[in-house]
Amino acid sequence: MTGVFARLSRLNPTGVFLATLLVVLLGLLIPGPAGGVILLVLAAAVTALAAAAWRVTSPSLRPVRIAMVALLIVAAIWKLG
Numbered sequence: 001m002t003g004v005f006a007r008l009s010r011l012n013p014t015g016v017f018l019a020t021l022l023v024v025l026l027g028l029l030i031p032g033p034a035g036g037v038i039l040l041v042l043a044a045a046v047t048a049l050a051a052a053a054w055r056v057t058s059p060s061l062r063p064v065r066i067a068m069v070a071l072l073i074v075a076a077i078w079k080l081g
Contacts, residue, residue: 004052028075036079043072 027038050057050065057065
């Protein structure tokens with residue numbers, strides 16, 4: 001997993017933020033289950049990255065990461081339902 005973090009650390013943080021924001025907006029704006037699936041895939045990716053970086057994440061940021069994933073999952077279920 002160290003290789004993944006090495007590659008991710010070279011990415012532009014602003015670009016990663018904007019790309020993630022674009023995927024969230026696409027998931028919210030695409031009608032029906034397709035938008036929900038996009039949000040679930042994003043939630044899975046964010047969960048995998050958060051789990052891999054859990055040890056080095058400060059304890060004060062951990063609830064924020066959990067809340068972000070929870071909101072993505074709630075939005076995905078809302079879109080699927």
